[in-house]
Amino acid sequence: MGVVETLTSRNADFAAKQFSSDLRLMPSLKTIVIGCVDPRVDPNAVLGVAPGEVATIRNVGGRVTPGLLSEMVMLRKVVQAGGGDIGPGWEFVVLHHTDCGITRLEGQPEMLSAFFEVDQNQLAEQAVSDPVAAVAHDVATLRADTRLPGVRVSGLVYDVKTGLVDTVVKP
Template sequence: MDTITVLTERNDDFAEHRFPSGLTLMPALKTLIIGCVDPRVDPAHVLGVALGDAAIIRNVGGRVTPATVAELVMLRKVTQAGGGDMGTGWDLVVLHHTQCGITRLGGEPAMLSAYFGVGEQELPAKRIDDPRAAVAVDVEALRSSPSLAGGFLVSGLVYDVATGRTEVVVPPALLRETAGVG
């Protein structure tokens, strides 16, 4: 059987037996998670997030890049258009993990500097080789972004792919006292 057949059959089963009707655009937990595309680290599975609980952005390394910040700003506009306002009272979780593939790209400084929107000389500050340090760097990148709403509670977790456990590296704290322009 080809992949599309397998996936559409699984979707048929989902629609028939597990589809929760009545979900809204606003996540039930008022949570947004930034995580990695690594198939071992799906936030819905490792954090027990049910359909409709949280919005999830996934990219290489689960990193906060200029594109991630732009996406957060856009998502806030979407929630405002839907009658809500992503920000105050919401949790913003940065989820990194051990054995991440991005750590294998140290020999690709041009690619990484383009991804992060920084010069190659600034790459060491991104801490690509250390998920605990990287999650702290990314939380700080969120805090320093004036375009984000200040009312988020932001935190940073690292998931260990060998044990299945998460570690709180950056405890939840207010992104900033004042609301951003986003």
């Protein structure tokens, strides 16, 4: 059996045993988790999130880039179009992890500077090789963005060796 057949078979099992048509478009915890695409670090599994509780956005490194900020603004517009808003009462959680693959690109400053949309001489402040410093940087970036007012922002680092998260920036 190929991958697609395996996945669609698992979907049929999900639909039969776990699916709920009662889930709402808005996450019940009014929370957005920003995490990495690394398959070892599924934010919902790592944080014990149930379906419908949080929205999750994943990218390379789980980083807050200009592209991610644009996506967050667009998401806010979607929520506003439905009569709500992302603002006070909402939480953003930045989730980075140890042994992140993005560190393998440190020798490619041209690629990293394009990803972060910064000059190569500004790459050091992105703290690519230090997940704790990177979380602090990304939380500060989110907190400073005036297009996302009133949201509480925190930062966690997941250890891929122990399975535990550490709160490195409190909300």
